[in-house]
Amino acid sequence: MKYMNSRFKFFAxxxxxxxxxxxxxxxxxxxxxxxxxxxxxxxQTALLPGSVRDECGSGIVTxxxxxxxxxxxxxxxxxxxxxxxDTQDNLTYVIxxxxxxxxxxxxxxxxKSFVDAWNFTAKKSNAxxxxxxLKYIDGYSADLDGxxxxxxxxxxxxxxxxxxxxxxxxxxxxxxxxxxxxxxSVAYQxxxxxxxxxxxxxxxxxxxxxxxxxxxxRPNRDYHGYASQFPIxxxxxxxxxxxxxxxxxxxxxxxxDLVDVPQENIETYKQxxxxxxxxxxxxxxxxxxITANTPGFELNTEAGKLRRRALxxxxxxxEMGDKLYHGLxxxxxxxxxxxxxPNYADLxxxxxxxxxxxxxxxxxxxxxxxxxxxxxxxxxxxxxDGGHKIWIDAVVNQLKNGLGITNIIPKPVPTFREFLDLxxxxxxxxxxxxxWQTGYIAAPSIETLFTSDGxxxxxxxxxxxxxxxxxxxxxxKASESASLYKELLGILLKDLxxxxxxxxxxxxxxxxxxRGIKLNKRGIVxxxxxxxx
Numbered sequence: 001m002k003y004m005n006s007r008f009k010f011f012a013x014x015x016x017x018x019x020x021x022x023x024x025x026x027x028x029x030x031x032x033x034x035x036x037x038x039x040x041x042x043x044q045t046a047l048l049p050g051s052v053r054d055e056c057g058s059g060i061v062t063x064x065x066x067x068x069x070x071x072x073x074x075x076x077x078x079x080x081x082x083x084x085x086d087t088q089d090n091l092t093y094v095i096x097x098x099x100x101x102x103x104x105x106x107x108x109x110x111x112k113s114f115v116d117a118w119n120f121t122a123k124k125s126n127a128x129x130x131x132x133x134l135k136y137i138d139g140y141s142a143d144l145d146g147x148x149x150x151x152x153x154x155x156x157x158x159x160x161x162x163x164x165x166x167x168x169x170x171x172x173x174x175x176x177x178x179x180x181x182x183x184x185s186v187a188y189q190x191x192x193x194x195x196x197x198x199x200x201x202x203x204x205x206x207x208x209x210x211x212x213x214x215x216x217x218r219p220n221r222d223y224h225g226y227a228s229q230f231p232i233x234x235x236x237x238x239x240x241x242x243x244x245x246x247x248x249x250x251x252x253x254x255x256x257d258l259v260d261v262p263q264e265n266i267e268t269y270k271q272x273x274x275x276x277x278x279x280x281x282x283x284x285x286x287x288x289x290i291t292a293n294t295p296g297f298e299l300n301t302e303a304g305k306l307r308r309r310a311l312x313x314x315x316x317x318x319e320m321g322d323k324l325y326h327g328l329x330x331x332x333x334x335x336x337x338x339x340x341x342p343n344y345a346d347l348x349x350x351x352x353x354x355x356x357x358x359x360x361x362x363x364x365x366x367x368x369x370x371x372x373x374x375x376x377x378x379x380x381x382x383x384x385d386g387g388h389k390i391w392i393d394a395v396v397n398q399l400k401n402g403l404g405i406t407n408i409i410p411k412p413v414p415t416f417r418e419f420l421d422l423x424x425x426x427x428x429x430x431x432x433x434x435x436w437q438t439g440y441i442a443a444p445s446i447e448t449l450f451t452s453d454g455x456x457x458x459x460x461x462x463x464x465x466x467x468x469x470x471x472x473x474x475x476x477k478a479s480e481s482a483s484l485y486k487e488l489l490g491i492l493l494k495d496l497x498x499x500x501x502x503x504x505x506x507x508x509x510x511x512x513x514x515r516g517i518k519l520n521k522r523g524i525v526x527x528x529x530x531x532x533x
Contacts, residue, residue: 032231033531039247044417046195049181050121050128064200065181090166103184111159113182133179138162176439230528261507273509282523283337284504289434292460306367308496313360314402332500349493379411380431383419461497
């Protein structure tokens with residue numbers, strides 16, 4: 001969640017903090033305190049709601065835009081720009097937009113603002129990363145290069161959405177992705193230019209953006225949504241960092257107000273911050289990613305699946321979490337955080353996530369009987385600026401010492417943006433680090449990460465039976481869908497397109513002049529009362 005109601009597509013690891021701060025800042029009751037100072041990373045894509053797919057870009061977009069619905073401080077779904085969202089059958093929805101909203105350039109936010117934006121995102125030739133978030137709207141297809149037939153404007157502030165499947169959680173999905181945000185008409189005059197400095201309807205205006213250096217926010221005085229009941233700073237300055245350690249050093253120098261603690265400072269942060277720290281479990285899970293065509297680990301062979309299970313069993317997650325992270329990382333018990341999705345943890349088959357070197361060797365030997373393991377080099381890609389080197393090296397060493405695997409080689413990529421660009425390439429193959437922070441519902445994450453047409457299916461996982469079952473789960477009644485999603489996760493535990501590694505507990509430190517730091521129920525920084533005196 002870049003702010004309280006949206007989802008992370010990819011998790012960089014060292015920049016979660018700044019992405020939370022805009023959720024609870026807004027327009028009046030007034031400016032309070034001094035400028036706030038945060039650190040982040042350079043976005044991978046243009047700053048368009050349909051395009052941003054990493055936390056760096058999504059953090060900006062969710063500060064500049066708001067959608068039909070949002071989440072309050074307790075995590076409850078509430079209307080934001082929507083006056084009402086009604087349905088009689090979970091198939092056709094009538095959405096009324098409040099009449100008093102406008103973009104920061106003065107243009108009214110209308111039904112057309114949403115319909116045009118959704119059509120733009122869905123159109124194939126516009127190459128928007130989040131287009132599959134709209135796949136349940138009637139008329140959507142992978143090859144669609146026109147408008148969605150399921151969207152109809154009935155008057156200036158009313159439109160209807162006809163779905164191609166009944167969704168009992170459609171309103172929840174509206175809160176789970178930036179793809180459902182509106183756009184002003186000026187965006188389409190020069191979409192490339194607009195994507196560098198967007199005009200939104202959210203709590204903030206983007207100011208003084210310098211690529212790979214910094215940007216700042218100024219309050220949007222016209223914003224009057226849920227967050228407007230909380231005071232705001234006069235401005236927010238965000239600096240781009242190439243590593244968590246560099247950001248932490250700037251915090252120690254007094255140049256940043258709130259940062260997450262990088263691995264190399266875990267032993268000292270309580271002393272460094274003079275007691276100004278806070279910890280909390282998040283919904284992040286990290287994975288070892290392995291593309292479906294990686295030699296020796298092919299997902300279309302039994303030998304490949306056996307070796308994936310062997311790898312998972314050969315990784316001592318507890319040891320790494322304790323020794324490297326002093327408990328701030330803990331063994332994953334499923335594909336999603338056990339703290340927030342306990343029903344999806346410790347499922348049948350999840351023993352494959354528990355360290356068992358003897359069993360790992362058995363699976364490896366069984367795979368060898370089916371097909372000898374190729375010994376040519378396999379790269380293990382990771383972004384240097386995310387602080388991943390230490391656990392990547394630890395995994396590689398455990399596999400070497402436990403299973404005798406010597407051909408998996410760490411492959412650093414300088415920045416998160418460059419790493420995502422690499423993973424996006426059609427011919428990408430090998431091991432890669434992956435991380436995901438799930439929103440308030442898990443279903444969209446399952447779909448985007450693991451269905452064949454999922455926009456974040458970086459492992460290139462293709463399983464027709466999984467896809468069919470995912471459709472059944474979407475269409476099922478709420479009382480039936482939970483068991484179907486458990487079945488889907490059971491398939492994933494057998495195939496392991498991604499190997500769940502850690503759950504995350506964040507440690508954050510803040511400055512001497514900062515007051516009002518707390519976490520919400522999702523382990524996300526709630527900055528509604530945070531000021532710098």
